Amino acid sequence: MxxxxxxxxxxxxxxxxxxxxxxxxxxxxxxxxxxxxxxxxxxxxxxxxxxxxxxxxxxxxxxxxxxxxxxxxxxxxxxxxxxxxxxxxxxxxxxxxxxxxxxxxxxxxxxxxxxxxxxxxxxxxxxxxxxxxxxxxxxxxxxxxxxxxxxxxxxxxxxxxxxxxxxxxxxxxxxxxxxxxxxxxxxIPNGIPAALVEDPPAKGEVRALRAALGDGAPLLAKVGRFDPDKRWIQAVEATAALKQWGMRPRLVVRGGMEPHGRDVFARALELGLQVEDVTVERSEEIEPLLAALACARGE
The missing domain is CATH 3.40.50.2000 (Glycogen Phosphorylase B;)
Known part of the structure; x- marks a missing residue:
């Protein structure tokens, strides 16, 4: 080989x-x-x-x-x-x-x-x-x-x-x-690690994750660096619009360390959304993530 x-x-x-x-x-x-x-x-x-x-x-x-x-x-x-x-x-x-x-x-x-x-x-x-x-x-x-x-x-x-x-x-x-x-x-298309499809999470972990995320609906997610080109402000404004329409949205995001993140969170607060910034240490286990999400009360 x-x-x-x-x-x-x-x-x-x-x-x-x-x-x-x-x-x-x-x-x-x-x-x-x-x-x-x-x-x-x-x-x-x-x-x-x-x-x-x-x-x-x-x-x-x-x-x-x-x-x-x-x-x-x-x-x-x-x-x-x-x-x-x-x-x-x-x-x-x-x-x-x-x-x-x-x-x-x-x-x-x-x-x-x-x-x-x-x-x-x-x-x-x-x-x-x-x-x-x-x-x-x-x-x-x-x-x-x-x-x-x-x-x-x-x-x-x-x-x-x-x-x-x-x-x-x-x-x-x-x-x-x-x-x-x-x-x-x-x-050459992007791929994903085989472990992501060969080793699915246990049903108990899925239920625990859903419980930690709360009962907000719809549940939204966005991942990317905090850059204006990534349309973060638009995502926050869309979440606020859903709330104004009587829904209970929850937007879970993972950004970077860029200064634009402050603008994003400030805009969310300005629109009446509740924001919580949570740090999760790198781990192969799901428990640290569940604990952080369970403590968060943001929208």
Whole structure:
């Protein structure tokens, strides 16, 4: 069986600091799945500045927290201080990948796969390609760049990126959107960890979760970073409208650490909604989540 090494470049990652939307969850799951499949995998992301720079959560997987010296001055999450982090990531990640991952893999006769996510990593991937060509090592690595959405497309040098890597995206919609930029990406749909469908929650846990959420109807949920483009204000206003129509809605949200979250909660209070901000520590067990939800009295 091949033990080809993988490197995933992503701003988002497994830390709460680094999770502003679905990307962090996806790359964390992908990295874990690759490691479980026998591939040594490094996930290089903009991590929590208070945590170790390197961590191995399971055999074959290494989390590498980047830009921590910048993040300590930007406490509001992965996209706080974004431009400085992009510059630091692009200037320091490429040499690390080439010298610390590609070089030993090449010596062992292995070809490395580097998968970069979103516009933030484009400059880093272009630089990795350039370093590999300087050393005549370009055939020792497969470089892929993936787009989940169109954010930041105006900041990408598409000609340089297309020369450096194979472009991919997550849907036919995105493929067609990228055609207008003169590129033709390969579609690779997102997946989910097998455990999510192979190990369904026990009926008792489902009943407990329903009880903790209360009897509000309808029950609404929204997940994403606190960014105006994510339409948080509209979601809050829609919830308030349901309440005005005599319903008893409950909106359960998971946002990021971005300052726009304050605007969202302020708007909810202004509209007469009851708000409760609950923090739940990371756990494989459902009890901490149930306890937090049971104490919440928000709408």
């Amino acid at each position: 091949s033990t080809r090494p993988y490197v995933i470049l992503s701003f988002e990652g497994p830390d709460r600091y680094a999770q502003a939307g679905g990307l962090g969850v996806r790359v964390t799951g992908l990295a874990a799945a690759l490691a479980e499949g026998g591939h040594p995998t490094s996930l290089i992301f903009v991590g929590d500045p208070s945590l170790p720079g390197s961590e191995s959560p399971q055999p074959g997987l290494t989390w590498r927290r980047w830009c921590q010296w910048i993040s300590q001055y930007h406490p509001h999450g992965v996209y706080d201080g974004e431009d400085g982090k992009v510059s630091d990531y692009a200037s320091s990640v490429p040499r690390f990948v080439v010298e610390e991952i590609v070089a030993p893999a090449r010596a062992a006769g292995e070809r490395v796969v580097v998968l970069a996510e979103e516009w933030h990593t484009a400059l880093a991937l272009i630089a990795i390609d350039a370093l590999l060509r300087e050393r005549s090592w370009r055939d020792d690595a497969t470089l892929l760049w993936n787009a989940n959405n169109t954010f930041g497309f105006e900041r990408i040098d598409w000609q340089a990126l297309q020369r450096a890597a194979t472009l991919t995206t997550v849907s036919k919609y995105m493929k067609h959107a990228m055609w207008t930029l003169g590129v033709n990406p390969m579609v």
